Amino acid sequence: MSYKVLKTCPDTRARLGILQTPHGEIRTPVFMPVGTRGSVKAMSPAELHELDADIILGNTYHLFLRPGTDIVTKAGGLHEFIGWDRPILTDSGGYQVFSLSKLNKFEKDGVRFQSHIDGSRFFLGPKESIAIQRALNSDIVMAFDDCTPYPCTKEQAVISLERTSRWEAASREQPLNPGQQMFGIVQGSTFKDFRQQSAAELSQLDFEGYAIGGLSVGEPEEAMFECLDWVVPILPDSKPHYLMGVGTPKQIVEAVARGVDMFDCVIPTRLARHGSAFLANGDTMPVKAAKYRDDFTPIDEECGCYACQNFTKAYIRHLLNVGEILGLRLLTIHNLYTYLNLMRQIRQAIADGTFAEFRTRYTA
RNA sequence: GGUGGGCUUCCCGAGCGGUCAAAGGGGGCAGACUGUAAAUCUGCUGCGGUAGCUUCGGUGGUUCGAAUCCACCGCCCACCA
Numbered sequence: 001m002s003y004k005v006l007k008t009c010p011d012t013r014a015r016l017g018i019l020q021t022p023h024g025e026i027r028t029p030v031f032m033p034v035g036t037r038g039s040v041k042a043m044s045p046a047e048l049h050e051l052d053a054d055i056i057l058g059n060t061y062h063l064f065l066r067p068g069t070d071i072v073t074k075a076g077g078l079h080e081f082i083g084w085d086r087p088i089l090t091d092s093g094g095y096q097v098f099s100l101s102k103l104n105k106f107e108k109d110g111v112r113f114q115s116h117i118d119g120s121r122f123f124l125g126p127k128e129s130i131a132i133q134r135a136l137n138s139d140i141v142m143a144f145d146d147c148t149p150y151p152c153t154k155e156q157a158v159i160s161l162e163r164t165s166r167w168e169a170a171s172r173e174q175p176l177n178p179g180q181q182m183f184g185i186v187q188g189s190t191f192k193d194f195r196q197q198s199a200a201e202l203s204q205l206d207f208e209g210y211a212i213g214g215l216s217v218g219e220p221e222e223a224m225f226e227c228l229d230w231v232v233p234i235l236p237d238s239k240p241h242y243l244m245g246v247g248t249p250k251q252i253v254e255a256v257a258r259g260v261d262m263f264d265c266v267i268p269t270r271l272a273r274h275g276s277a278f279l280a281n282g283d284t285m286p287v288k289a290a291k292y293r294d295d296f297t298p299i300d301e302e303c304g305c306y307a308c309q310n311f312t313k314a315y316i317r318h319l320l321n322v323g324e325i326l327g328l329r330l331l332t333i334h335n336l337y338t339y340l341n342l343m344r345q346i347r348q349a350i351a352d353g354t355f356a357e358f359r360t361r362y363t364a
Numbered sequence: 365g366g367u368g369g370g371c372u373u374c375c376c377g378a379g380c381g382g383u384c385a386a387a388g389g390g391g392g393c394a395g396a397c398u399g400u401a402a403a404u405c406u407g408c409u410g411c412g413g414u415a416g417c418u419u420c421g422g423u424g425g426u427u428c429g430a431a432u433c434c435a436c437c438g439c440c441c442a443c444c445a
Contacts, residue, residue, distance in 0.1 A: 274402080
């Protein structure tokens, strides 16, 4: 048993847990910073340690294109290659089926991609994706799925779900390295019967964890929460539940209340590079805005991050304004700190049995 | 002193009689962003809510009509004395 639930919230479905991997423990609920191409953009591993990140993501599609599996294999695996000694979860490339849909074509056993970099053609299916993730030697391997777009008709959803089911079963059959574990991904768009069917089918495959995909792709927030209400209760309780690609701080708190243990999202790092800071209450602040030109206070007086302890909004705005990379770095540090700190507060609240109050206070 | 070139909206810069409130950059401002084709992208950028009003160094003039043509004045840059 690599996952252990330590405590459950008496009032919600929130759980406190520990996920064991060959590169260490992951304390859940967890937020996993996204490092698509072998780097959490603008952050060094030392800084991620300092921020207390338990685990980061990598991406099969992107790392396959560059530097390529041969290089990573030669380096001794992704951990060695990027100098990160804690757990890594690799996404399968299923999201790129969705996000790069203009550049690819479905086939029975996978997707014919055209590289967004040089136009070269290659094929990615469950077999290929898992083989790449095996070469990367990530701690958590994601099954290869088809991330359904939104809006989506029931006819499209059924085709997509059938494809995902087939691909995930094929993914599960692929060998893994010792210690690697694989998570399956529930799809089914915003249709209750499809979501439940998908969750039931996946449970049969006995994955080490269960992800919910195909959300936060444009559907209303309420629809996302509704999907969680359908799906999470029928996922195995003894396994971690991972909501892929989500989300805003308030969405994370709401999803934890619905029994989700793991999250990843590019929002904190991307918004940082685009000039916005997340505040402790979940709101965003456009630090690049003109009104902060002469504001010599930190982004957040209460924040314990390196940026807030040492720099003012006026200075960070100036750095952003003139295009100095330190501005992006400081905001990235701040946003990741805010996210990881939120997760600490969530875990503490569950441990203390006060998560329901925390949730009410936070989302108010 | 002479000859030639120039002065355009915050900046650079196009424009060479009507379709010009004026191309294109830059800068500025605002917005978007959810398993990252993203240090990216989109929109706005003379005033006014509209009708319209005020701009293209200055002042006059030519013309139905001028940023565009003419005269004078001012300033800048070249080269020649």
